[in-house]
Amino acid sequence: HSAAGGWCLAWCLSPAAVFGQTGEVHRATQRHKGQPTMHVASAGSWPWQVSLQTTYHFCGGSLINSQWVLTAAHCLASFNGNPSRLTVYLGLQTIQGSNPNSVSRTVARIIVHASYNSETSDNDIALLQLSSAVTFTSYIKPVCLAAAGSTFYSNVSSWVTGWGNTASGVSLPSPGNLMEVQIPVVGNRQCNCNYGVGSITDNMMCAGLAAGGKDSCQGDSGGPMVSKQGGVWVQEGIVSYGFGCAQPNYPGVYTRVSQYQTWINSTSHNKHSNPGQFIKPIRNNVSYIRNPAGCIESLTSVSDYTAILILSKHLVTVERKTPF
Template sequence: VSTTVARIILHPNYDSDTNNNDIALLRLSSPVKFTDYIRPVCLAASGSVFNNGTDCWVTGWGAVKEGESLPLPETLQEVEVPVLGNRQCNCLNGVGTVTDNMICAGVLAGGKDSCQGDSGGPMVSKQGSVWVQSGVVSFGFGCARPNLPGVYSRVSRYQSWINSFIRSDRPGFVQFTSSGPDADSSYTCPGLPPLLITTTSGAGTCTDGPEATTTEPVSETTMCGITPLNTRIVGGEDAPPGSWPWQVSLQRFGGHVCGGSLINREWVMSAAHCFFSTSTSGWQVSLGRQNLQGTNPNEVSTTVARIILHPNYDRDTNNNDIALLRLSSPVKFTDYIRPVCLAASGSVFNNGTDCWVTGWGAVKEGVVSSPCPQGDSGGPMVSKQGSVWVQSGVVSFGFGCARPNLPGVYSRVSRYQSWINSFIRSDRPGFVQFTSSGPDADSSYTCPGLPPLLITTTSGAGTCTDGPEATTTEPVSETTSPSSTMTSAECKNPEHNNILNLSINESIINIYNEK
C-alpha cells in the first residue's frame, strides 16, 4: 500500500551539524488499514532503560557494506546488534559526539550495523510479546567498522513532543526495562565527565542526569544462555547449527531417547520419566549435535557417570518430573556447546511470555523425526531476558501434540534451584531471576472445581500461606493518557507466535499453540 504525505514535522531543535534531535514525524494523507503486513510499532516511553547489551534489531534497505548497495531485488534486511552505553559510545566515537538524546548499538568487532539508506528506520527490542522501538537510525562513522557503533535518536526522549502533535489515536508507548546490570555506568575515558546520578526525595529530583538503576547481575561464571535465535518443533522450522548450543540428545545403546540441556561443564538436566532406573549402563550424551542421522562435525559424545531422579517424582502424575545427569568428564565449551541459564527461585513467567522449545521429537502426531516419538521429552523450554536465554521448563507431558486447548506441560525449573544446587557444589549453573512484564491475566482465570488462588504474603511474623508467591508488576499501559484510549494498542507483536499459556501451578508450566 502506498500513500502520499500531508505534512512533515522536523524537531525544532534538530542540529544538522551534530545530529542532535534527529527525528521527524510525517502525517499521511489518509489513514491506512492494518493487516498482517502493515501494523504499528510500540514506542519506548519516557524513562525507558536500555542497558548495555540489550538485544536490538535494525531493519532497512540500505547498503550492505560501505560503497556496496543492496543487490536486486533489494529485499528488506535485518540485523541484530546490542546496545552500547552512551559513555562507552562517547569514548569510541569522540567525547561529546553522543548526547542524552541518542542511543548507540553495534558489535565492537564490526561486521554488523545500519548503513547509508537505512537512515530514519527503526531499531527495536522485544519485551514479552511486544516489539518496542528504542531508536531511529541517525548516523555513524562508516558502516560496521570495529569500535565505531552506530548512533540512533533515542525515542524515549520524545514522548511529549510526539504526543503534542498526535492528539487522538496516540501511539502505544511502552515502558521498557532492561534486566541485569548496566556495565556502561562504570565506563570512563579521558575527557569524559563523571556520571550524573538522579536521586529523588521529598524535595524533588536532584539532577537532570540519567536515572540510576539497581538490578541483580547475571552470573558470568558459566557464560550461560548466549546464542542466536532459531528453532524447530511442532509447527516450527529447522534450527541452524549452533543456534541452541545447550540442547543435548540422550541416547541409549545408540538410539535417541530424550532431550536434555547442558547446565554447566559436567551436568545435564532432563526429565525423570525418561529413565526407568538410575543405572548408567548404555547411556550416552551427545552435545553439539544437529542431526540424529548423518555426520555432525561439531558433535561431542560422552558417557554418563551418575543419574539422579528427583526423590519426589511421581510417575502417575508426573509431578517433580526432573532429573540430573553427571557426565563422565567435563566438556569444553565451543560455539556449538554451551550451557543454558536456569530460572532462579521466584522467577515470574506471566501468561503470554514468549518461550521456545527445541528437540528431535515428532513434528506432529504420528509423524516422527526420530525412532522414539517421545523424543522431545526432557528437552528445554527457554525464554529470552535481555541478551540471555533462561530455561523455564523441562518437556514433561501432554495430551497428544499441538491439539487445540490442550497445552503442553513442563516441569517448572525455578522450583528446583535448591535441589539442583544440593548436588552441584562447584561451578554451579547460572541461575537468573526472570521477571515478566505486564499483568498476568491467568490470576483471574477460573472454572468449576478450580480452587481460589492462594496468595503468599510475608510480614515480620513470616509467611502466611504455602500458596504460589504473589508478585506485583506494572502492566503494559493500554491507554496513553487518562482521557485517551489507545486504539493503536495493536502495536503488539505482529507475529503469530507459537506462544503460551503459563499457569500458576507450583511445579508445572503449561504451554500451547495459539491458533
C-alpha cells in the same frame, strides 16, 4: 466443595475445558511438537541442547555446566539408576550423518528427584553427571536457569527445541535435524482447567496455543523450554507431558525449573564443577552484571525499567518492559 473450589470449577467449565468420558484427563506418559509450524534450527543456535541416546535418540536435555545435564525424570525410568547404556551427545545438529561439532559423553550418575511421581508427573526432573567435563565451544554452551521466585506470565514467548516426532506417531524425517517451535506461556489456572483442576501443580507450567498446531512431541521429553530475558536465554521449563501432540485446548506441560534451584545447586555442586547458573528474577530498579557463565546477577539500583549489563567490559542499557 469449598467456595474457592466451586469458583475455580465454574471458571473452568468453558468450551476450552475438555475432559475424558470417565471424568479423568487423558494423560500421555511422554511428551508428544504436533503437526506444527516448526522449523529446522540453525547449527549452534541452541548450544545447550543435548540428545540422550542408547542405540537411538529417545529424549532431550540441557547442559547447565561443564559436567551436568538437566532432563526429565520420566526419561530415565527404565534405567533404574544404571547409566551404563546411556550416552549424551552435545553440539549435535542431526541425529543421522556427520556432526563435526559434536562430542559425546557417557554418564557417571543418574539422579532422579526423590519426589518424582510417575502417576501425576509432579517433580519430573533429573540430573545426569557426565563422565568427564566438556569444553565449551560455539556449539556447546550451558543455558542459564530461572531462579526461585521467577514468574513467567501468560503469553510470554518461549521456544522449545528437540528431535522429537513431527506429529503423533510421525518420526522426524532423515537426517533428523534439530527442530525449534515458538509457543506462548499458558497460565496455570487456565491449564488446570484444560487438564482437570489439580492436575497442574506449582511445580509445572504450560505453553501452547488454544487452537493447537504448535507443541513439543514424543522424543522431545527432557528438553528445554527457554525465553529471552534481559538479552539472555533462560530455561524456564523441561518438556514433561501432554495430551497427544498440538491438540486444541491441551497445551504442553513443562517442569517449572525455578522451583528447583536449591535441589539443582545442592545436587550438581562438587569440587569438579560449579552448580547451574541461575538468573535472578528481574525486578524494576535493579541492575545486573553478567557472570562468567553469561548469566545475570543482581548488582545495584538504577532507574525504572532498565538494567545495566556489563558485557566484555562495555556498559549496555537494556529496556525491560515486562518483568518475569
